[in-house]
Amino acid sequence: MSAVVENVMTTDVAAVNENASFHTVAELLISRGVSGVPVLDDDNRVLGVVSEADLLAKEEFKERYYGDGYRPPLRARIRHATGSEGSGYRKSLGETAGALMTSPAHVTTPDAPVVSAARLMDRYGVKRLPVVDADGRLAGIVSRRDLIKVFLRPDEDIEQEVREALHGRADVAVADAVVTLSGTYAEHSQAVTAVRLAENIDGVVAVHDELTWKHDDIADLPVWGGA
Template identity: 40%
Template sequence: MQHRTVADLMTRDVVRARRDTPFKEIVELLARNDVTAVPVVDELDRPLGVVSEADLLRKCSAQADPSGHAPLPHPEAWERAKAAGVRAEELMSAPAVCARPEWSVVEAARSMAAQNVKRLPVVDEAGRLRGIVSRGDLLRIFLRGDDAIRDEITRDVLGRTLGLAPSGVTVEVHEGQVTLGGSVEVSSLIPIIERLCRNVDGVVSVSAHIGYRIDASRTSPTGA
C-alpha cells in the first residue's frame, strides 16, 4: 500500500515574512494571497515562527471598544507584548512547529493536535522552508473516490498483502465507509483485514461482516 505524505499534500509556493516585516505588510500579504497565516523565516529561509490572523487581531482586541459595550480586557503580559508588536518577530507565535516532507498524514495530524496548531511549515534536512501544510490539506485524503479505495483494498490489502482470493472477501465502499463481507479460513484473520483497511488513505470507517470456517479462539496449540 502507498500512503500519501506531507510532500504530496503541502503547498510549495509559500508566502513568507521576514523578522522585520511590518504589521501592515503582513496584513496585506494575508489578504493578497488569501491565506490566514505566514511563516516567519531567517536569512537562511529557516522558519522562526508563524504569524496568523489570530496573532494580528490582538491589536484590535486590546483596544477599548468605541461603543463602550465590551469591557476593557486584562491580557497576560505576552498578549500585551503581541498587541504592541509592529514587526513579524514581535507578533509571531514561536518557535515554529515544523513537519518533514516524508511524514505521513497521521504523523502531521498528531503533531498539529499535540501542539494545538492549524498548520505546519515543512522543512528539509537543513531546516529550510520547503512548503506548508494545513489541516485542510491533510483532509484532502478523504476526497479520494470510493472506486479507488475499493480497488486498493481488493488489490493491495486482500490480494498482495494477505494473498486472499478475490472472491473470498467482498468490499463495498460508500462515502469512504467500507463494508466487508464474504468469508475467510480462520477467524484471527478478520481483525488483521480490518486494521489494514483502516490504514488505506481515504477510509472513514470499516464494518466487517466476515464469516470464517475455523474459530482460532477455540483451537489449542499442540504439545511437543
C-alpha cells in the same frame, strides 16, 4: 502505501521575513485570504508563525498606545490588573513579524505521514503547519483542508489497494470511500486483521465487516488474571 505530507501540501506559500512590518503582514493575510503565515529568517528557515490573533493583540491593548477611550475586553483588563499579560502584551508592542510571531513554530516534514500531521494539528490546536526540509528551510505548508484531500481518492483506487493489502483473500466493495468486506477466513484472527488493514488504507472512511470464519481462535485464547 500511506500518503505523506508532500502529496498534499501547498508549495506556493505566503510567508514573510522576520523584519517585515506589521502593515506588510496584515496586507499579506488579507490579500492571500489566510489567517496565518510562516516567519522566515534571511536563510529561509522557519522561525515562527504570525497569525491574525497575533496582530489583534495590538488592538486588544490599544488603549495604552492611542488613548482614544478604547476599553479592552474584560480578560485583557484582568491581565492588566494582575500583571499577567505575558506574550499578548509583548506582541501588542511589536512592529515586525519577528516581534509579533508565535515561536517556535509547530512544523512537519515532506516525508511525514499525513496522519502524523493531522495529530500535530489536533494536539496544538492549529489549522496549518509549515513544512520544512532537513535544514529547517520552508518547503511548503499543509492545512486541514489539504489533509482532507486523502478522502477524495476514487473508489476504484481504494478498492485496488485494499485488495492488494488483503492479497485477494476477501471480497471487497467500495462506495463513497466506505469499504465492505465479505467472505470466509479460516481463523477469526485473520478476519480481524483484514478489517484493520482495510481501515488503515488512506481515504477509507469506514469498513463494514461482513466476514465470517471457520474457527474462532480468539475465543480459544487463555484468559489471564481473575480471582
